[in-house]
Amino acid sequence: MNITKRDEAEQCLACAMSIGEQLLISGAEVSRVEDTIRRVCMAYGASRVDVFSITSSIVTTMYCDGFSPCTQTRRVTGISNDLNRLDELNQLARRICAKRPAPESIQEDLAKIMEESRYSFPIQVLTYALISGAFSVFFGGDVKDMVSAALIGVLLKCFESFVKRETENTMFTALLCSAAGGFLANLAVRAGLGNHADLISIGNVMLLIPGIAFTNSLRDFFSGDTITGLTRFVESVLLAIIIALGFALPGFLF
Amino acid sequence: MSEIIQLAAAVLGTLGFAVLFNIRGKKLLFAALGGLLVWGVYLIAAHITANEYLCGFLASVMLTVYAECMARVHRTPVTVFLVSAAIPLIPGGALYRAMDCLLRRDWEGAADSGSYALLFAASMSAGITLTTVVIRSAWKHFRKERRM
Known part of the structure; x- marks a missing residue:
């Protein structure tokens, strides 16, 4: 799908932000987080995406043709290395860029990844x-x-x-x-x-x-x-x- | 003999941290193997030169090459192998000793261990960053040529 309305853009941005947030918590580098969010937003047809992230916060503004730009921020707390989750989130982001699924199905996939546990x-x-x-x-x-x-x-x-x-x-x-x-x-x-x-x-x-x-x-x-x-x-x-x-x-x- | 024991300890330590970082399946084995390789390179370099920072730099170059290759083989982010296989090199012991000396008001010891930890981490970072840049641009170039 391609975005045509503002609330669709906000939904897509929210998904991208959730993935970025979880990447950051799982121990990804800041540059990877910024890159992933930008790629996901661009895949849905944004004309320009500005992402700024530090270890405790992410700010993204997404510009699309036809309506005003939307901005979202996330406060990120607690970083723990979980490289398995990082790997799966990365795969999810790649899949999103290739197939551009609806935001609802992204939320489902994300929830599935979050359920996976650590070693006993x-x-x-x-x-x-x-x-x-x-x-x-x-x-x-x-x-x-x-x-x-x-x-x-x-x-x-x-x-x-x-x-x-x-x-x-x-x-x-x-x-x-x-x-x-x-x-x-x-x-x-x-x-x-x-x-x-x-x-x-x-x-x-x-x-x-x-x-x-x-x-x-x-x-x-x-x-x-x-x-x-x-x-x-x-x-x-x-x-x-x-x-x-x-x-x-x-x-x-x- | 002591070097073989050190290598074995490095592998087991790396394996332990790989489990703590929740690496799964076959990748666990390759992370531990990376630890062995990295510490092996460090020990070999230590035979050739007395400069520990140079040894750290060379070992980090090896680490990054290994991590980039493994990431492409296993189709995972480079971070997975870069973080786990670096474990034997991480100057955690020196960082601890520096702070310990600081608390005992042993300023000289604190300066020694502290500068060692800082410079060693800096030479590791230099090795990793430099190698990453070289490999990424070489890879991009290679793929562009193949497409033509």
Whole structure:
């Protein structure tokens, strides 16, 4: 279908914005989000589309011949990496550009994508153990450090899901989790389970530290998205300070 | 020997993060393989040059080439492999140490680790951005020629 009326244009724009919003939440780069929204709107016959996005907001104005332009904005909160969803949203956007379905069917497809779940809780717990153990060895820990880091990883995942149920503040969650991690690492060394508290901790640190956001912020600078880069840079450095503080806190107890 | 252990740890760490990022099916395996490849290139480069930033740059070039190829093979966005296979390179440990030193008022250590984390991330970003630009324009050129 091609747009002929203003309310049709608004419906199409809303669909494009929803896809862009979900892409951003799933961890797509800002340039991909802007590009996807522009392509979808252009596919429905817009004469010009202006998209501006940063990590927390998207603004789009769509110009069509025959009626006044329409603008929509979205406030985006909470970014979590879900690369499977990103992949499916990308496929959906490609399908829309090729076939131009009615907005109602896009909403259905989008709802279907949103329903798909993540890996189950037990698998995520095992993954935490795997990552902690692997990075403890990666930074030079021995077998005993690896085992205790993996065990602490299991406890951390359970603790984290409990804390996340109570509060939505990421900084506070990170502080509590890292304090628990530091405490358990010191405890493990005291109990003779591990040898080096710092090498056990580093495995657990890697679960929490925003290293990817930090690297991506520099990538944003290089590709010209300065505001996004600045936001992500400040966020990741602040979070890193909080995590370091959390892991240092139990040191006063021992 | 220690390098083989490091490689194994890098693969398992990458696999773990790939699961956390909800990568599914066969792609999980290729993400982990990417981690192995990237850390392998880093270790080889570390044998040739003592400059860690250059090693990081070369490994990121390899990472981007791998991610772009895999994205075309599996028909997914490049981000899927670019984010997951980069895991062994990410200077998260240095970032943590910098903040830890900062809290202990060890200014020298903070400056050392902090500048390392920043410069390493910058050299990675430079490698990724540069390679992406080169590959994309080469690909565009190639497809245009084939159409003619």
